[in-house]
Amino acid sequence: xxxxxxxxxxxxxxxxxxxxxxxxxxxxxxxxxxxxxxxxxxxxxxxxxxxxxxxxxxxxxxxxxxxxxxxxxxxxxxxxxxxxxxxxxxxxxxxxxxxxxxxxxxxxxxxxxxxxxxxxxxxxxxxxxxxxxxxxxxxxxxxxxxxxxxxxxxxxxxxxxxxxxxxxxxxxxxxxxxxxxxxxxxxxxxx
Numbered sequence: 081x082x083x084x085x086x087x088x089x090x091x092x093x094x095x096x097x098x099x100x101x102x103x104x105x106x107x108x109x110x111x112x113x114x115x116x117x118x119x120x121x122x123x124x125x126x127x128x129x130x131x132x133x134x135x136x137x138x139x140x141x142x143x144x145x146x147x148x149x150x151x152x153x154x155x156x157x158x159x160x161x162x163x164x165x166x167x168x169x170x171x172x173x174x175x176x177x178x179x180x181x182x183x184x185x186x187x188x189x190x191x192x193x194x195x196x197x198x199x200x201x202x203x204x205x206x207x208x209x210x211x212x213x214x215x216x217x218x219x220x221x222x223x224x225x226x227x228x229x230x231x232x233x234x235x236x237x238x239x240x241x242x243x244x245x246x247x248x249x250x251x252x253x254x255x256x257x258x259x260x261x262x263x264x265x266x267x268x269x270x271x
Contacts, residue, residue: 088119092194099191099230100223106234110194112187120193124165127200132157134204156265163257171253175246176236184236191231199224 088111095109110116132154152160169189176182199220206216232238232246 085119085122088116089123092120092123093198095191096195096198096227099195099227099234102230102234104234106230107187110187110190110235112190112235114186116190117186117193120190120197123197124193127197128158128161129154130204131200132161134207160258160261163261164254167253167257167260168250169253171249171256172246175242175249179238179242179246181236181238181242184238187235188231191235192228195224195227195231199227 091109091111095106098106098109111119169185172188173182173185176185176188203216203220207213228247229243232243238246
């Protein structure tokens with residue numbers, strides 16, 4: 081692995097911890113340039129790919145019960161993540177444009193992509209050591225919400241009402257992407 085990417089990975093890990101703690105200097109840990117965005121996209125794609133194949137890996141490791149609903153295929157899971165990412169990014173970009181903060185899109189995505197990478201890695205580690213999925217999922221969701229709010233507050237500099245509007249825009253974007261996929265694959269269980 082590239083030494084520069086390893087350094088970026090370590091710095092991003094420190095940055096995510098700083099974001100979770102609400103430290104005002106959290107921005108200094110991330111490369112918020114286009115190069116940093118590309119590095120964060122690699123991390124995001126790794127996390128998405130591993131997460132897409134995770135149900136099959138875990139089923140093989142733990143032999144999940146036959147009563148559970150089967151997960152979507154890895155290719156459908158990756159398509160789902162890709163479509164939701166595109167729609168959330170587009171709707172988030174529209175919100176940032178309304179706030180005259182479109183310049184914050186790349187920095188927002190850098191931090192968000194790294195957060196996805198690290199929280200996915202932590203979730204996988206806990207699942208592989210057979211901890212119950214619900215508490216891990218709940219803690220991960222809380223950490224992601226804190227990270228999202230602090231990313232918008234500390235990195236982008238949005239105010240409380242703007243943060244709420246941005247999150248609503250992303251939620252609408254995710255729902256739009258899900259509805260699009262549901263119309264394309266009406267007989268598939270997407271989530």
